[in-house]
Each structure stands twice: as C-alpha cells, then as structure tokens.
Amino acid sequence: MPDTPFAPVILGNEPGSFPHSVLAERHPAIIRQVRDAFPYGPGQHRALDDLLKSCTQGTVEPLPDDAPDRDRWREWGLPGCSGRSWYDVPWLWSESYFYRRLLDAVGWFGTGAWQGIDPFRPFKRAELDAQETDEELAALDALPGLPEEERAQALLHGSLWGNRADLGFRLSAEGAEAREPAPSLVADDSAALWALLPPGGTATLVLVADNAGRELVPDLLLIAHLLAEGRAARAVLHVKPYPYYVSDATTADVVDALHRLRAASGAAAEYARVLWSAMADGRLTVRAHPFSCAPLPYAEMPDDLRAEFAAATLTVFKGDLNYRRLVGDRLWPPTTPFRETTAYFPGPVAALRTLKSEVITGLSAATESALVAAEARRWRTSGTHALIQVDAR
Numbered sequence: 001m002p003d004t005p006f007a008p009v010i011l012g013n014e015p016g017s018f019p020h021s022v023l024a025e026r027h028p029a030i031i032r033q034v035r036d037a038f039p040y041g042p043g044q045h046r047a048l049d050d051l052l053k054s055c056t057q058g059t060v061e062p063l064p065d066d067a068p069d070r071d072r073w074r075e076w077g078l079p080g081c082s083g084r085s086w087y088d089v090p091w092l093w094s095e096s097y098f099y100r101r102l103l104d105a106v107g108w109f110g111t112g113a114w115q116g117i118d119p120f121r122p123f124k125r126a127e128l129d130a131q132e133t134d135e136e137l138a139a140l141d142a143l144p145g146l147p148e149e150e151r152a153q154a155l156l157h158g159s160l161w162g163n164r165a166d167l168g169f170r171l172s173a174e175g176a177e178a179r180e181p182a183p184s185l186v187a188d189d190s191a192a193l194w195a196l197l198p199p200g201g202t203a204t205l206v207l208v209a210d211n212a213g214r215e216l217v218p219d220l221l222l223i224a225h226l227l228a229e230g231r232a233a234r235a236v237l238h239v240k241p242y243p244y245y246v247s248d249a250t251t252a253d254v255v256d257a258l259h260r261l262r263a264a265s266g267a268a269a270e271y272a273r274v275l276w277s278a279m280a281d282g283r284l285t286v287r288a289h290p291f292s293c294a295p296l297p298y299a300e301m302p303d304d305l306r307a308e309f310a311a312a313t314l315t316v317f318k319g320d321l322n323y324r325r326l327v328g329d330r331l332w333p334p335t336t337p338f339r340e341t342t343a344y345f346p347g348p349v350a351a352l353r354t355l356k357s358e359v360i361t362g363l364s365a366a367t368e369s370a371l372v373a374a375e376a377r378r379w380r381t382s383g384t385h386a387l388i389q390v391d392a393r
C-alpha cells in the first residue's frame with residue numbers, strides 16, 4: 001500500500017454521510033427484516049434486541065468465549081476495536097463485524113437446531129425465483145448465433161451489471177432498480193482483460209464472487225463461456241464461508257444457482273451442463289476462504305491466499321465491497337491510478353463493479369469532472385455507474 005496521508009480510511013461517524021446511514025439505518029433495517037422472516041424463539045429475539053442496541057447506541061463487544069473464530073477475530077483487530085463506538089472504528093470493520101454478530105444472534109455458529117440456517121436465504125431465494133431471472137435466462141437464447149467476441153463481451157457486461165442486484169443495497173436505496181440503468185462505464189479496461197484470456201489458452205481464472213442470485217447467475221454464465229471457449233482452462237470461484245452483507249454468495253447459493261440454471265431451458269441449460277461437468281472433472285472449483293469475510297483490505301491477506309492469487313492468470317474481483325477491500329476502503333482522490341492502489345497484489349487483477357460506495361480510483365480528470373458536474377456526489381453511491389478496471393502488470 002502506498003503511504004496515504006491524502007486518502008483517509010473511511011469511518012461511519014459523520015452524520016449525513018453514506019457510511020453513517022449504513023450503520024444508523026441499514027443495519028437496523030436488516031435486523032428488522034431478518035426478525036420478520038423467521039419464526040425465531042425468545043433467545044434469538046433477545047439477542048437481536050441486544051445487537052440492535054449495541055450497534056446503534058453502544059460499543060463493540062468481544063465475541064462469546066466459545067466462538068469458534070475467536071482467535072481469527074483477535075488477529076483481525078477485535079481487541080483494538082472492543083469498547084469503542086461502532087461509528088468510530090473503520091467502517092469496513094464495523095460492517096463486517098455487524099454481520100458476524102447477526103449470525104451469532106440467530107444461532108448460526110451455535111450447536112443447536114439453528115446452526116447453519118442462513119438468515120438471508122428467503123431474500124436470496126425470492127430473487128433467484130423471480131420472473132426477472134426467467135427473463136434474463138431466456139435472453140441467453142439470442143447469444144448462440146453471435147461471434148465469440150460478442151458473446152464474451154455480452155456475458156462480461158451481464159456479470160458487471162448483475163452487481164446491481166444487491167439486496168442490502170436495495171434496502172436503503174428504494175427505487176434504485178426502477179431508475180434508468182444509465183449504463184455508463186466510468187472506466188473500461190475490457191480490452192486488457194480479454195488480452196489476458198485469449199481463446200485456446202491455458203489460463204487459470206480466479207473469480208472472487210460477490211452477490212448470490214441475479215449476480216451469481218451471470219458470473220457462472222461468464223465462467224461457463226470462458227471454459228467452453230478455452231479462454232480459461234481452469235476456474236476457481238471464491239465465495240463466502242458464511243452469510244454476509246445480506247446477499248453475498250455462499251456455497252449453498254452456488255448450488256441453488258446451478259439448480260436454477262439446470263432447470264431452465266434453451267441456452268441456459270446448456271451453460272448449466274458445461275458448469276456441472278467442469279465441477280465434476282475439477283476444471284471449476286469453489287473455495288470459501290475465511291479471509292473472504294475478513295473486515296480488512298486484501299493488502300492484509302494471508303500467505304496461502306496470496307499464493308493462490310499469485311498462481312492465477314487473472315483474478316477478478318466482483319462488486320463494491322470487494323472493490324473497497326481490493327483498493328483499500330479510503331477516500332482516494334478519484335484520479336489515483338488503479339494500479340497504484342493494487343501494486344501489492346501478487347498477480348494480474350481486475351475489478352468489475354457498480355459504484356455503490358464512496359471509494360473510487362482510476363478515473364480520468366475529464367470523467368471525474370463530468371460526473372461531478374452532472375450528479376455532484378450521487379454517482380459514487382447510486383449504483384447507476386460501473387467500471388471494468390485491470391492491472392495487467
């Protein structure tokens with residue numbers, strides 16, 4: 001990481017700011033939604049009440065003594081954050097710990113009957129079962145007649161804009177889905193991305209997934225295309241080891257998405273066949289590394305993960321949160337080169353992301369001025385702009 005006195009770490013303690021609204025409004029709304037979605041017992045309701053009080057008015061508290069990941073969270077900075085207001089510790093840390101505590105409250109980590117019951121599953125399932133998903137899958141039938149480059153580009157854009165399908169985001173951005181998509185890319189390095197994945201090559205692609213459902217489906221379709229066309233010989237899909245940020249994909253969500261694709265007809269079912277056989281013969285693997293849910297930037301990744309990314313031809317980070325973790329959750333001057341913020345990364349790296357938080361790098365001065373002139377600061381968080389950035393080395 002470069003020395004960054006000019007790029008302060010984002011905190012959530014400024015009333016009226018986007019990060020503050022996430023802590024003060026989005027998190028309580030998520031607690032409400034989860035509480036309403038399950039027939040929880042009194043213990044769970046009490047734990048949710050306690051969490052609501054702690055995260056809005058209280059301080060960060062340590063994990064229970066028997067938490068299986070106590071040591072990990074100690075390494076991830078819990079002792080330094082304990083006793084401080086959730087608003088005063090780094091925003092990234094605070095959000096991440098909120099999801100960890102929410103899972104605790106509903107019994108995910110316990111040994112009881114609620115162990116492993118995903119509190120966000122009803123929302124993710126509803127999205128996967130929605131009519132919009134049928135329409136998106138039916139639209140794939142237009143692809144087989146097109147030249148390979150056009151299909152590849154269409155599927156890349158499907159995966160990119162699929163990142164708008166973020167359930168946590170929609171909780172606090174009502175109507176965002178209905179707005180004009182404004183499909184404007186604020187940075188487009190797709191040519192550099194394709195140059196790293198030529199047809200008939202031996203590339204290993206690592207895709208660090210973001211959301212389940214209507215984002216994961218197009219991510220899987222893109223992977224299927226890359227494998228089928230020989231742009232990747234092998235792909236590794238990184239998902240979250242536990243439910244996170246409402247809609248982030250876990251292994252269970254990958255299974256649901258693959259079932260959804262397999263049950264479809266036409267081209268979608270063909271992509272499903274490619275994916276099932278690639279999983280069966282090991283060309284496509286799923287990883288759920290603990291660091292995927294860490295409250296830290298990727299600059300602090302552990303050695304085993306660093307080695308894995310170093311061995312890949314290209315690592316693609318999907319989504320807003322992964323972007324924040326890739327470049328560092330800081331208020332960078334928007335023209336800071338992307339490759340300067342990813343210089344620590346051990347191999348070629350790309351970001352596919354719609355803009356849903358204030359972190360941004362790699363803009364040209366002209367693009368930044370145009371966005372500010374048209375929308376002041378709104379373009380940073382509205383989810384209506386996107387980027388494809390590549391550091392090819």
Ligand SMILES: O=P(O)(O)OC[C@@]1(O)O[C@H](CO)[C@@H](O)[C@@H]1O
Nearest residue numbers: 022166169319320321322356357
């Ligand atoms: O990573 P994703 O799904 O694209 O977006 C995650 C997100 O909704 O959560 C954060 C605020 O909670 C923001 O960074 C962003 O808006």
